[in-house]
Amino acid sequence: MNKRTVEEVIKEFQEWELPEALPREIDVPSSPQKIIAIVGPRRSGKTYLLFWLIKKLLSENISAEQIIYFNFDDPRLLPCDAKDIELILEAYRELYPE
Secondary structure (H helix, E strand, O other), X not given: OOHHHHHHHHHHHHHOOOOOOOOOOOOOOXXXXXXXXXXXXXXXXXXXXXXXXXXXXXXXXXXXXXXXXXXXXXXXXXXXOOHHHHHHHHHHHHHOOO
């Protein structure tokens, strides 16, 4: 994984139209100071839960630039290991320094 690819993936997400996602009856804590992880078995609705949460944040006037979404099944992001998380944050901070 390299920084240019990560920046490309971030920009693509910022421009991407989110698919329809049904509201969920689940309380997911949100804090700009924390990273929240959603875990569960394959095909249990995690991705669409995230899409719904992102739409909720956008409706609450959180800008798209403040949200990062990565699909680690994207072959451009492979191989990926723990040290690449810092690379993702570094690329994000370069794109959106404020």
